[in-house]
Amino acid sequence: MTSSIGSTVLGYPRIGPNRELKRALERYWSSRIEEAELRGVAQALRKDTWLSLRDAGLDSVPGNTFSYYDQMLDTAVTFGAIPERYTKLGLGSLDTYFAMARGVESVPPLEMTKWFDTNYHYLVPEIGPKTSFSVHDRTVLEQYREAEKLGVTTRPVLVGPLTFLLLAKPAADAGDGFKPLDKLDALLERYVELLGELHAAGVEWVQLDEPAFAADRTADELAALRRAYDTIGKLGNRPKILLTEYFGELGEALPAFAEAPVEAISLDLVAGTDALDKLAKTGALKKKTVVAGVVDGRNIWRTDVDQALDVLDKAGKAVGELAVGTSCSLLHVPYDVTAEEIDPQVKTWLAFAAQKVREVVLLGKAARQGKDAVAAELAEARAPITDRAGADRVRDKAVRSRLAALSPEDTERAPYEQRRTAQQKALGLPVLPTTTIGSFPQTTDVRKARAALRKGEIDQAAYEQRMREEIGRVVGLQEAIGLDVLVHGEPERNDMVQYFSEHLEGFISTANGWVQSYGSRCVRPPILFGDVSRPKPMTVEWASYAQGLTQKALKGMLTGPVTILAWSFVRDDQPIADTAKQVALAIRDEVGDLESAGIGVVQVDEPALRELLPLRSAEHQEYLDWAVTAFRLATSGVQDRTQIHTHLCYSEFGDVINAIVALEADVTSIEAARSRMEVLEDLNAVGFARGVGPGVYDIHSPRVPSTEEVTGLLRAALDAVPADRLWVNPDCGLKTRGYQEVEAALKHIVDATKTARSTTG
Numbered sequence: 001m002t003s004s005i006g007s008t009v010l011g012y013p014r015i016g017p018n019r020e021l022k023r024a025l026e027r028y029w030s031s032r033i034e035e036a037e038l039r040g041v042a043q044a045l046r047k048d049t050w051l052s053l054r055d056a057g058l059d060s061v062p063g064n065t066f067s068y069y070d071q072m073l074d075t076a077v078t079f080g081a082i083p084e085r086y087t088k089l090g091l092g093s094l095d096t097y098f099a100m101a102r103g104v105e106s107v108p109p110l111e112m113t114k115w116f117d118t119n120y121h122y123l124v125p126e127i128g129p130k131t132s133f134s135v136h137d138r139t140v141l142e143q144y145r146e147a148e149k150l151g152v153t154t155r156p157v158l159v160g161p162l163t164f165l166l167l168a169k170p171a172a173d174a175g176d177g178f179k180p181l182d183k184l185d186a187l188l189e190r191y192v193e194l195l196g197e198l199h200a201a202g203v204e205w206v207q208l209d210e211p212a213f214a215a216d217r218t219a220d221e222l223a224a225l226r227r228a229y230d231t232i233g234k235l236g237n238r239p240k241i242l243l244t245e246y247f248g249e250l251g252e253a254l255p256a257f258a259e260a261p262v263e264a265i266s267l268d269l270v271a272g273t274d275a276l277d278k279l280a281k282t283g284a285l286k287k288k289t290v291v292a293g294v295v296d297g298r299n300i301w302r303t304d305v306d307q308a309l310d311v312l313d314k315a316g317k318a319v320g321e322l323a324v325g326t327s328c329s330l331l332h333v334p335y336d337v338t339a340e341e342i343d344p345q346v347k348t349w350l351a352f353a354a355q356k357v358r359e360v361v362l363l364g365k366a367a368r369q370g371k372d373a374v375a376a377e378l379a380e381a382r383a384p385i386t387d388r389a390g391a392d393r394v395r396d397k398a399v400r401s402r403l404a405a406l407s408p409e410d411t412e413r414a415p416y417e418q419r420r421t422a423q424q425k426a427l428g429l430p431v432l433p434t435t436t437i438g439s440f441p442q443t444t445d446v447r448k449a450r451a452a453l454r455k456g457e458i459d460q461a462a463y464e465q466r467m468r469e470e471i472g473r474v475v476g477l478q479e480a481i482g483l484d485v486l487v488h489g490e491p492e493r494n495d496m497v498q499y500f501s502e503h504l505e506g507f508i509s510t511a512n513g514w515v516q517s518y519g520s521r522c523v524r525p526p527i528l529f530g531d532v533s534r535p536k537p538m539t540v541e542w543a544s545y546a547q548g549l550t551q552k553a554l555k556g557m558l559t560g561p562v563t564i565l566a567w568s569f570v571r572d573d574q575p576i577a578d579t580a581k582q583v584a585l586a587i588r589d590e591v592g593d594l595e596s597a598g599i600g601v602v603q604v605d606e607p608a609l610r611e612l613l614p615l616r617s618a619e620h621q622e623y624l625d626w627a628v629t630a631f632r633l634a635t636s637g638v639q640d641r642t643q644i645h646t647h648l649c650y651s652e653f654g655d656v657i658n659a660i661v662a663l664e665a666d667v668t669s670i671e672a673a674r675s676r677m678e679v680l681e682d683l684n685a686v687g688f689a690r691g692v693g694p695g696v697y698d699i700h701s702p703r704v705p706s707t708e709e710v711t712g713l714l715r716a717a718l719d720a721v722p723a724d725r726l727w728v729n730p731d732c733g734l735k736t737r738g739y740q741e742v743e744a745a746l747k748h749i750v751d752a753t754k755t756a757r758s759t760t761g
């Protein structure tokens with residue numbers, strides 16, 4: 001019996017509706033449960049997912065969407081790409097897997113990095129000339145059988161061979177000029193072998209994910225794509241293949257996808273329909289099934305069914321057989337909005353994974369049986385779309401007129417030299433000023449106080465008293481250590497974005513809207529649904545309290561508009577540049593109030609500036625324009641004497657380096673300890689000539705750098721930057737570290753700075 005894809009989703013969350021997998025993993029890692037119990041939790045989660053997807057009415061249920069940690073790691077293990085340092089440990093298969101993910105005492109884990117432009121992180125496989133691939137692990141086959149026993153036929157999902165290799169990095173011993181893609185033929189043989197086994201087991205469809213082709217690719221990479229899918233396509237004994245792309249439109253990879261000798265491809269039609277229009281003209285898709293990805297897998301808004309039906313109409317005319325799907329896996333949205341106790345009106349506008357599955361099913365029916373057959377359901381699906389479009393509360397007149405009245409001067413400050421003179425006079429800082437990035441260790445006590453407030457065990461006044469005590473301690477500690485620009489330590493913030501979203505109009509927070517970030521770690525992005533404004537100051541009381549405790553300058557601490565957007569689910573009903581400006585104006589008001597309250601230094605963090613960069617270089621400029629405008633709008637409303645800092649969490653600026661110059665911050669702190677200050681030359685090369693604080697303490701490691709080590713880093717920095725522009729600080733916030741290490745490290749920083757001052761004179 002053969003079946004068509006009909007309606008499907010490309011993947012599903014796996015952490016558990018109540019983060020059951022997270023809890024089980026963490027218990028297993030701390031030896032509180034046995035492997036069998038962990039496996040039991042995993043199996044129960046898979047069962048629930050399969051049955052609920054089938055019962056919701058999907059025609060084709062994706063299989064193998066479960067992972068104990070990460071799908072790239074799974075792929076590496078499936079094909080035996082396990083570096084020797086892990087196999088040598090002699091652990092069982094699951095513990096070897098976790099050693100790759102998390103490291104063990106003696107061996108660090110694989111590197112982790114962001115999965116395209118999402119907030120999900122994958123483990124980076126290491127591939128070298130000596131990597132020998134095999135079909136090492138058959139979980140994909142086992143899970144197919146596991147589902148089959150439950151009466152659910154699944155479509156196993158695998159990361160495709162090209163995306164796997166393109167996202168891998170060369171092994172340390174690979175030698176110059178080696179690229180993981182050089183190993184394509186060897187890897188392909190193993191994919192072929194596994195596909196053969198799946199076929200023999202009765203698997204009808206396999207999904208191969210190739211999102212790497214939503215980004216710019218070289219001619220060689222495109223040729224490799226063709227070669228790989230020619231090989232796979234021409235196999236005699238294989239399942240039918242669904243080749244997917246997502247996270248953007250296909251661009252130059254379009255012909256290779258359209259002509260690949262496979263039965264089906266899926267297209268991300270939320271990103272755009274240019275590809276579809278082009279293919280419709282050539283007739284290239286007439287022999288294929290096309291999964292039209294019309295339900296957004298990356299956002300939480302209900303689908304506009306009429307818009308989706310128009311796209312499906314167009315797609316239906318261009319393709320052999322039409323199927324309906326999500327634009328990408330639903331891994332990037334929370335499980336179920338019905339579980340939320342949130343604003344009832346906004347709730348009706350939202351679709352999490354479970355709701356998106358129902359949308360796909362409905363659109364599938366409408367596409368197959370005609371709109372009339374599902375008229376009542378379509379009417380029901382339309383209601384929240386109409387309601388949202390007309391809702392007064394997403395539009396705030398005052399915010400809109402303020403936006404309309406903005407002029408270019410609102411993003412300009414006086415020339416840097418003039419600001420610099422005024423700031424020197426106002427702040428009177430020594431040469432090589434020392435500071436930190438903002439947060440101090442979040443102690444159990446602080447977390448407990450927050451939990452107690454949430455549960456109603458203590459009242460607001462008691463909580464605030466507790467925070468003031470913490471701030472007092474942190475300020476006292478910094479004075480004792482001898483830092484120059486102090487911070488209040490951010491004890492009141494659970495998260496640098498959530499804190500602000502909870503204080504701004506236009507946002508709501510969820511109670512259970514968790515999304516996997518990596519491994520067992522989840523985040524709960526706030527939802528930005530309407531015009532953003534700031535009803536009252538958000539941080540001024542804390543900062544003023546801290547400033548009142550010291551004669552030294554205290555640095556106010558805010559999160560920038562780009563980062564607030566990057567770590568939220570953002571409304572899709574207006575240009576993101578406008579949303580960014582609204583958030584920027586709210587931050588601008590806060591900066592102004594801090595200034596009025598006597599805070600002379602304000603840091604606006606933008607750690608996410610680089611991560612929102614679009615995958616296609618053709619779209620970079622447009623993004624950087626609005627991002628830079630938003631930051632400048634947030635920070636340009638102050639007097640010359642107020643010093644604006646920003647902080648970025650990385651040292652490889654690449655495509656954003658000119659934007660960093662354009663931010664016009666007076667002082668920019670960056671990560672540099674591990675890269676030994678190399679980044680400073682990159683900044684010099686683009687003419688960056690303002691204050692810079694390259695990190696001299698790698699806070700990602702529990703190591704405490706010695707005074708000599710910091711001195712060495714300072715010397716290297718002084719080779720690249722004149723002393724009168726150089727700041728001395730750690731790489732990032734200290735939130736995740738312990739007090740003992742932090743105190744020692746900061747002392748070494750201050751000591752090293754004293755030595756450097758006496759020698760630079």
Ligand code: GLN
Pocket residue numbers: 437438439490496557605607647648649732733734735
């Ligand atoms: N001010 C924040 C902190 O110190 C910055 C965090 C970050 O850059 N991610 O925690």
Ligand code: ZN
Pocket residue numbers: 437607647648649650731732733
């Ligand atoms: Zn940082």
